[in-house]
Amino acid sequence: MTLFKLNQHNSIWALLCGILLLSGCATPNPSVPDDFEANFQKRDYQAKAYIIPRANEAFAHRIELVRQAKSSIDMTYFSWNGDTLGLSLLNEISKAADRGVKVRLTLDDLLVFNDKWLADIDKHPNVQIRIFNPFNSRKMGWAGRAFDFQIHQQKLDNRLHEKYFNIDHQYMILGGRNIGDEYFGYSKAANFYDLDVLFSGDVIAPFATNYERQWHSEHLVPIAELIHVKKDINDTRYFKKAFNKATKKHAEIIADIEHTINTMPAAQWIDVTVSPVFDSLNKMENRLPYFRQRAEIAIQDELANAKEAVISTPYIVPTDGDFSVVSKLTKQGAKVQLVTNSSASNDSLFIPAYYEEHRKTLLDMGVDIFEYKDTAKNDDHFYHGDTYYHNKTIILDSRVSYVGSSNFDPRSDFINVEFGLFVHSAAFAEKLHHYLFAQQSSLYWQVSKNAEGEIEWQSQQEVLKSNPNYGSWHKLPDWLFKKMDGESEL
Numbered sequence: 001m002t003l004f005k006l007n008q009h010n011s012i013w014a015l016l017c018g019i020l021l022l023s024g025c026a027t028p029n030p031s032v033p034d035d036f037e038a039n040f041q042k043r044d045y046q047a048k049a050y051i052i053p054r055a056n057e058a059f060a061h062r063i064e065l066v067r068q069a070k071s072s073i074d075m076t077y078f079s080w081n082g083d084t085l086g087l088s089l090l091n092e093i094s095k096a097a098d099r100g101v102k103v104r105l106t107l108d109d110l111l112v113f114n115d116k117w118l119a120d121i122d123k124h125p126n127v128q129i130r131i132f133n134p135f136n137s138r139k140m141g142w143a144g145r146a147f148d149f150q151i152h153q154q155k156l157d158n159r160l161h162e163k164y165f166n167i168d169h170q171y172m173i174l175g176g177r178n179i180g181d182e183y184f185g186y187s188k189a190a191n192f193y194d195l196d197v198l199f200s201g202d203v204i205a206p207f208a209t210n211y212e213r214q215w216h217s218e219h220l221v222p223i224a225e226l227i228h229v230k231k232d233i234n235d236t237r238y239f240k241k242a243f244n245k246a247t248k249k250h251a252e253i254i255a256d257i258e259h260t261i262n263t264m265p266a267a268q269w270i271d272v273t274v275s276p277v278f279d280s281l282n283k284m285e286n287r288l289p290y291f292r293q294r295a296e297i298a299i300q301d302e303l304a305n306a307k308e309a310v311i312s313t314p315y316i317v318p319t320d321g322d323f324s325v326v327s328k329l330t331k332q333g334a335k336v337q338l339v340t341n342s343s344a345s346n347d348s349l350f351i352p353a354y355y356e357e358h359r360k361t362l363l364d365m366g367v368d369i370f371e372y373k374d375t376a377k378n379d380d381h382f383y384h385g386d387t388y389y390h391n392k393t394i395i396l397d398s399r400v401s402y403v404g405s406s407n408f409d410p411r412s413d414f415i416n417v418e419f420g421l422f423v424h425s426a427a428f429a430e431k432l433h434h435y436l437f438a439q440q441s442s443l444y445w446q447v448s449k450n451a452e453g454e455i456e457w458q459s460q461q462e463v464l465k466s467n468p469n470y471g472s473w474h475k476l477p478d479w480l481f482k483k484m485d486g487e488s489e490l
Contacts, residue, residue: 027157029320029414030287037290042275042298047201049274049423050267051431054380055185058177058196059085060260065167066092069101074211076106076164078405081180082117083187084250087243088257089179090121094239097126106211106220108160109134113141119227120239130220132160132417133284138226158284160214161416162405169208172199174403174421176392183390185381186253190347192390193378193443195435197403198267203274203421210278210419217281256382272425275299277404279417289319289413291406291420296325299422302400303328310395312339312436314388315351316358317409323362330365338362339436340389342371342445342457344469347388352470353481359447363455369447371457374469376443392420395433399426 052058066073066089073096080086097103103124109131112118122129135156137144149156165173175196181187183194214220229238247254275298280290296303309329316338329336343352362369372389381387394402404420406412423429445457445468457464 027153027287029410032288032293036288037293037297040294040297042277042294043206044273044275044424045201045203045206047199047203047272047274048269049272049425049428050198050269051428051435052173052196052198053435054264055183055191055194055378056256056260056380056382057264058173058175058194059089059184059186060257060264061196061198062089062165062173063092063257064261065165065171065173066096069096069099069167071101071168072166073101073103073168074164074166074208075104076160076162076211076214077178078108078159078161078163079111079178079180080105080107080118081178081182082115082242082246083181084246084253085181085184085186085257086179087117087239087246088254090118090239091243094121094124094127097124101126103127104211104215105129106132106160106214107223108132110145110159112223114138114227116227116229116238117242118239119223119229120236122223123229123231123233123236125233129223130215131223131226132214133158133219134221134226157415159416161412162419164207164211164419166204166208166211169204170200172204172207173197174199174207174405176390176405181253185378186250186256186383188383188385190386190388191378191381191383192347192388193372193376194390195393195403199274200269203276206276206278207419214281214417219281219284253382270425270427270431272423272428274424275422276419277421278419281417283414283417287414291418292413295402295406295420295422299396299400299402302396304332306332306334306396308335308337308395308397310337310339310393310433310436311408312391312393313408314341314346314390314392315348315407315409316340316355316362317351317407317411318358319410319413323358323365326362326365326367330367335368336366337368337370339370339391339444340372342374342470343467343474344374345372345376345386345388347390349477350481352474353478356467356478359455363447363449370440370444371447371468372444373442373459376439378443379439391436393432393436395429398429398433400424401429401432 093103121127135145135148137148173196176194177183177196182191185191277295277298283290346352376387377384401423402420406418412418441460445459447457450456454465457468
């Protein structure tokens, strides 16, 4: 996640406000004490895990689990769109609440404005929606948010980036997806290539504890205090209008979802040992990298002895210009593969400006780079338009894997609240590797340097010596973004 993305939902205001914010908010990262989090000890749990193999099935599993829910639904997301999928899932959640299921939803506020359709759902006596670190501005769009941010940057910079879906404390879904058409292949404009994993077992307990800690923190505010609608619980006019419009307009999507629910295969569970890693809300005050430090401690032995590593991230931005983990791996002789967005496929206009130099650095370090094509067509997407890479995973020596919300960037390290877990299982790692590379020739450019030291992009028999679909007209905005010196905010 970058502070501002430019995709099908954001107008030119988002770009202009992003420029305004980044131009004035480059804050140096704090110095980290040598003994920071030295007492952290990982805990292992037993679980069953299933990598959901297709985007449409990732949404279908959510609907199916909500329909089966008996007692509770707890969720955390960075964004929840008021589109066909977002409204359809809320409708199913409302039906579950009618059955007596207790529902709690935590949302970050960056993309929540004056969304009365969302506040309508909160009126149900069995539904509670709370907003993380809310802005003061709600009705003035991105312009109001930019003004608000300039005044209260230190407070508003921190965002909640977790993605968490817990049904009855029996099943949970973790991964990189937020809730919206584009995360599950149903947007005509643009879609993300992303990952979700379904878990059951003892590992759910620590995630539930983390949820409770956040739910009762001072950083969450009930949505009813921020967005005002009529108190009559039977008056959900805003939600009904939005839901009816979306489902009527996109009946083909609703039909495909129901077909997927009825035909998708049963989960193929893998028995695994997992090590959860959580962030600290103290990051809101001191901006220290709790999650990153804890994650590195959790797999320090595996990192020290790694022979192979696959790092998958939508955004590759070093902390203070230093790829410390990658450097450590390459210096010990490990083969490192990086899977990330190409310049043309990146949903952030700011990242490519900095990535151009980082690409050279990584290639010089001996990293094998696979860049996601902006013309890629994932076979599990219902619609094909623009496409972005959004997978956040790591695989070490084909036996230890990471699944979580964090990106490879300073924002995940120092600013956002993140979580994830390490999965100790060769079978899981094999499935995850297949998920990333099964369509390798059609999805990625393989980037390398030729004998003359020139960067080349190769896909099957095609070899390019210039950045694919990233023309000279990008040079001016890239120059402008680099002049902002806002990389620490990305």
